Amino acid sequence: MSAIAEPNAVSVxxxxxxxxxxxxHWLMAIGILSMLFIGVGMVSTVSQAHLTxxxxxxxxxxxxxxxxxxxxxxxLSRGAPALPADLPEPMKLAARLSHVVLYALMxxxxxxxxxxxxxxDYPVTLWSxxxxxxxxxxxxxxxxxxxxAHRTLAFVLFALVLLHLAAALFHALVRRDGVFQQMAxxxx
Amino acid sequence: MLVSLAAIAxxxxxxAAAFAYTAGWLSPGRLTPDxxxxxxxxxxxPALGHRRNHAKGICFTGFFEANGAGAELSRxxxxxxxxxxxxxxxNFGTPDPHAPDASARVRGFSVRIQTPDGQEWRSAMISAPFxxxxxxQDFYQLLKLLAAKDPEQxxxxxxxxxxxxxxxxxxxxxxxxxxxxxxxxxGLNSFIFTDAGGKDHAVRWSLIPEATPTPAPxxxxxxxxxxxxxxxxxxxxxxxxxxxxxxxxxAGPGDPAADPSQPWPEGRxxxxxxxxxxxxxxxxxxxxxxxxxxxxxxxxxxxxxxxDPFPAARSAAYAVSFDRRTAEAKNYGxx
Numbered sequence: 001m002s003a004i005a006e007p008n009a010v011s012v013x014x015x016x017x018x019x020x021x022x023x024x025h026w027l028m029a030i031g032i033l034s035m036l037f038i039g040v041g042m043v044s045t046v047s048q049a050h051l052t053x054x055x056x057x058x059x060x061x062x063x064x065x066x067x068x069x070x071x072x073x074x075x076l077s078r079g080a081p082a083l084p085a086d087l088p089e090p091m092k093l094a095a096r097l098s099h100v101v102l103y104a105l106m107x108x109x110x111x112x113x114x115x116x117x118x119x120x121d122y123p124v125t126l127w128s129x130x131x132x133x134x135x136x137x138x139x140x141x142x143x144x145x146x147x148x149a150h151r152t153l154a155f156v157l158f159a160l161v162l163l164h165l166a167a168a169l170f171h172a173l174v175r176r177d178g179v180f181q182q183m184a185x186x187x188x
Numbered sequence: 189m190l191v192s193l194a195a196i197a198x199x200x201x202x203x204a205a206a207f208a209y210t211a212g213w214l215s216p217g218r219l220t221p222d223x224x225x226x227x228x229x230x231x232x233x234p235a236l237g238h239r240r241n242h243a244k245g246i247c248f249t250g251f252f253e254a255n256g257a258g259a260e261l262s263r264x265x266x267x268x269x270x271x272x273x274x275x276x277x278x279n280f281g282t283p284d285p286h287a288p289d290a291s292a293r294v295r296g297f298s299v300r301i302q303t304p305d306g307q308e309w310r311s312a313m314i315s316a317p318f319x320x321x322x323x324x325q326d327f328y329q330l331l332k333l334l335a336a337k338d339p340e341q342x343x344x345x346x347x348x349x350x351x352x353x354x355x356x357x358x359x360x361x362x363x364x365x366x367x368x369x370x371x372x373x374x375g376l377n378s379f380i381f382t383d384a385g386g387k388d389h390a391v392r393w394s395l396i397p398e399a400t401p402t403p404a405p406x407x408x409x410x411x412x413x414x415x416x417x418x419x420x421x422x423x424x425x426x427x428x429x430x431x432x433x434x435x436x437x438x439a440g441p442g443d444p445a446a447d448p449s450q451p452w453p454e455g456r457x458x459x460x461x462x463x464x465x466x467x468x469x470x471x472x473x474x475x476x477x478x479x480x481x482x483x484x485x486x487x488x489x490x491x492x493x494x495x496d497p498f499p500a501a502r503s504a505a506y507a508v509s510f511d512r513r514t515a516e517a518k519n520y521g522x523x
Contacts, residue, residue, distance in 0.1 A: 036207065037206070037207065037210045040207065040210050040211035040212075041210045041211070041212075042504075043220075043221065043504070043507075043508075044210070044211050044212035044218060044220050044221075045212070045218060045219070045220065045221075045504065046219050046220065046221050046224060046324050046500065046501035046504045046505060047219075047324075047497070047500060047501075048493075048495075048497060048500045049500075050221075050500045050501075050503065050504040051485055051493060051499075051500045051503060054503075120479075120481065120510065120514070121479060121480060121481075122481070122483070122486065123306075123307070123308055123486060128487075128489045128492065129307065129488070129489030131306050131307065138479060139479075140479050140513075140514035140517045141514070141517050143511075143514045144511075144514045144515040144517065147511050147514070147515070148515070158207060162200050162203060162204060165199065165200060165203065166196055166199075166200045169192075169195070169196040169199060169200075170196060173192035173195060173196065174189065174192050174193065174196075
């Protein structure tokens with residue numbers, strides 16, 4: 001363990017995500033965490049906060065959908081800086097897999113939410129007077145399936161966000177291998 | 189190293205704890221929509237696949253004929269003179285989809301009005317002239333007391349909540365009718381209408397039947413069969429459409445807009461905005477209202493919620509009822 005605690009003992013990743021990638025990451029980090037908290041909060045109360053939170057949840061979800069589309073495009077064109085060469089293979093694999101799942105959930109969650117509201121025959125209101133069109137036909141069976149998926153995947157996403165946070169801090173505080181700075185900026 | 193790991197554990201654990209707190213998992217006292225919906229369930233459990241309250245009902249379609257007068261209060265398209273399609277549901281307060289119609293003391297009228305601009309207005313109104321309690325918390329407490337079937341506690345609640353006592357008096361004294369078409373339906377909750385000039389008006393609304401109410405003794409209604417309300421409305425509308433005037437009442441200064449248990453004084457300004465017409469009745473089982481959640485917070489631009497706490501609570505609870513019943517679709521009608 002002492003080997004990884006000693007910064008000089010590991011190879012240090014020096015590449016950086018582009019400024020646009022870092023901006024998108026941190027904007028979405030704030031947005032996604034907010035969405036997760038708003039989501040569990042809005043279904044847990046009958047107070048006026050319920051309506052306020054729901055009215056934020058829908059437009060913020062669509063904003064995150066637009067951001068993730070842009071982000072995937074940027075990621076595919078600009079790539080990502082390399083992980084440190086001496087990072088153990090299982091950790092590299094875990095990093096790659098968790099990032100793929102994070103991207104998949106970032107795309108799926110707003111689409112499932114939009115489809116769920118469509119299946120329920122609710123207007124998809126982003127703000128007073130502006131509704132998005134439905135993307136599926138009303139169906140109680142489909143609504144039930146989408147509702148389950150939206151709820152279950154929200155918890156999966158929150159768990160992954162925590163894992164991602166723990167891994168980032170592990171890179172920053174324990175391994176001190178520059179991976180954290182690839183996204184946070186600053187000198188490694 | 190240990191300090192770093194402890195810091196990571198603290199950040200991650202703190203985030204998880206904040207999430208659990210937000211979700212209400214650490215707050216057993218929080219009034220959640222699930223608790224409210226659970227409190228409606230009869231001792232044998234809810235009727236799966238059905239609405240958790242106002243479970244018995246029948247669908248109708250028709251139109252809202254706006255006369256244009258409502259436009260002075262709200263810029264919503266629905267108040268511009270014109271004819272807009274509606275889907276609705278006649279119903280009454282019960283968790284049992286097979287309750288006898290003679291038990292329909294509090295009758296309901298739910299409606300969705302759609303306008304060509306893609307917006308809609310949903311409302312669920314009842315025949316009672318005011319709500320029995322002032323807050324969702326009181327309502328939940330009342331549901332629990334009624335479920336416990338302890339007359340002493342209900343009496344004590346009525347003593348502490350005079351509007352509930354007044355509601356009890358209404359249920360005993362108000363005349364019964366033999367038809368959904370002869371009822372007046374009241375929105376009870378207050379909403380804010382915003383006119384074209386941007387000015388807000390606190391309002392409530394009611395549907396006034398065109399049909400003349402004919403009082404019918406409760407004992408006599410019990411002899412008409414378990415589904416007489418549904419049969420009567422189907423026959424009546426097959427012969428001719430049923431109509432209600434939509435009357436909007438504007439709050440006066442200081443009127444209790446946040447408390448649906450308090451009627452506003454007589455003589456408040458009213459605007460007759462048009463006529464709701466039901467011209468076709470369909471059974472709920474395959475009807476167009478079956479899968480509609482008449483969430484009273486689905487509103488067009490020009491109408492919004494007020495500081496009345498009930499629409500938010502109803503929206504949250506109706507969503508839970510809808511989420512549960514759609515997940516139980518295969519059980520619908522099985523009981």
